[in-house]
Amino acid sequence: xxxxxxxxxxxxxxxxxxxxxxxxxxxxxxxxxxxxxxxxxxxxxxxxxxxxxxxxxxxxxxxxxxxxxxxxxxxxxxxxxxxxxxxxxxxxxxxxxxxxxxxxxxxxxxxxxxxxxxxxxxxxxxxxxxxxxxxxxxxxxxxxxxxxxxxxxxxxxxxxxxxxxxxxxxxxxxxxxxxxxxxxxxxxxxxxxxxxxxxxxxxxxxxxxxxxxxxxxxxxxxxxxxxxxxxxxxxxxxxxxxxxxxxxxxxxxxxxxxxxxxxxxxxxxxxxxxxxxxxxxxxxxxxxxxxxxxxxxxxxxxxxxxxxxxxxxxxxxxxxxxxxxxxxxxxxxxxx
Numbered sequence: 001x002x003x004x005x006x007x008x009x010x011x012x013x014x015x016x017x018x019x020x021x022x023x024x025x026x027x028x029x030x031x032x033x034x035x036x037x038x039x040x041x042x043x044x045x046x047x048x049x050x051x052x053x054x055x056x057x058x059x060x061x062x063x064x065x066x067x068x069x070x071x072x073x074x075x076x077x078x079x080x081x082x083x084x085x086x087x088x089x090x091x092x093x094x095x096x097x098x099x100x101x102x103x104x105x106x107x108x109x110x111x112x113x114x115x116x117x118x119x120x121x122x123x124x125x126x127x128x129x130x131x132x133x134x135x136x137x138x139x140x141x142x143x144x145x146x147x148x149x150x151x152x153x154x155x156x157x158x159x160x161x162x163x164x165x166x167x168x169x170x171x172x173x174x175x176x177x178x179x180x181x182x183x184x185x186x187x188x189x190x191x192x193x194x195x196x197x198x199x200x201x202x203x204x205x206x207x208x209x210x211x212x213x214x215x216x217x218x219x220x221x222x223x224x225x226x227x228x229x230x231x232x233x234x235x236x237x238x239x240x241x242x243x244x245x246x247x248x249x250x251x252x253x254x255x256x257x258x259x260x261x262x263x264x265x266x267x268x269x270x271x272x273x274x275x276x277x278x279x280x281x282x283x284x285x286x287x288x289x290x291x292x293x294x295x296x297x298x299x300x301x302x303x304x305x306x307x308x309x310x311x312x313x314x315x316x317x318x319x320x321x322x323x324x325x326x327x328x329x330x331x332x333x334x335x336x
Contacts, residue, residue, distance in 0.1 A: 070082060
């Protein structure tokens with residue numbers, strides 16, 4: 001009864017506001033300044049809440065960890081039950097997953113979009129009908145959502161470019177870039193930031209190819225690049241699994257010893273990027289928080305304590321090199 005009442009109230013609210021079909025909807029759920037998203041769906045601590053988590057895929061270790069972080073944080077909130085859906089890197093499947101959650105009348109959606117454009121409409125549909133939507137890690141187009149939680153990918157890309165230009169290649173050199181899924185916002189923003197970071201240096205991007213965030217595709221992509229590029233000084237990958245795949249390709253070709261490898265994610269797990277730095281396969285990686293605990297905290301505010309949440313919540317990054325890899329790994333696991 002409570003969930004049906006909430007949905008009807010959300011629909012009535014949307015109808016009263018008469019939103020334009022192609023416009024943004026920050027007025028619908030924002031504060032007077034447009035920077036906050038209100039807890040319109042909140043009915044307090046005496047209710048139980050169903051949360052739907054739509055994950056882009058579970059082929060990336062980062063996304064497995066994100067789900068684990070959400071599950072662990074939600075277990076500490078007695079009122080919460082979370083259902084997970086894996087889109088398998090299929091945009092159509094993810095749209096269906098979100099629609100299925102809406103059919104179940106979930107109280108809140110967490111969505112980590114596979115790609116921005118294909119998920120924009122269904123996320124806006126959920127938001128406009130009164131369901132709070134937390135975007136995690138990746139964005140959609142427009143601002144029809146309650147809050148976005150993630151790191152600044154332009155900043156991370158820029159820091160990676162600066163590290164390569166200033167520390168690894170201060171005299172210049174050749175860099176290969178392996179990018180994430182082209183339609184995903186982190187891939188676009190990390191590439192943009194990376195180019196800002198090397199601007200004005202003698203670092204040259206000699207090849208740039210997409211490997212869709214996947215380790216094996218990173219290996220295949222790097223194998224092809226090695227055949228066409230006789231001199232590669234640094235491999236910059238948009239995530240650690242693709243960097244590890246590239247390392248394996250270079251190692252098989254007998255060229256790994258002459259290159260440096262830089263990634264992003266820095267998962268504090270035995271197969272993650274921090275250990276890869278510690279063990280010498282990667283020269284550096286950058287922490288990219290999953291945002292799982294922060295998403296559940298935002299859900300508590302939106303559903304239980306009736307508090308505003310910021311429209312954007314930026315998580316912090318950190319450079320990981322051999323000097324601090326062991327320290328950060330131990331610190332992150334002691335907090336776990």
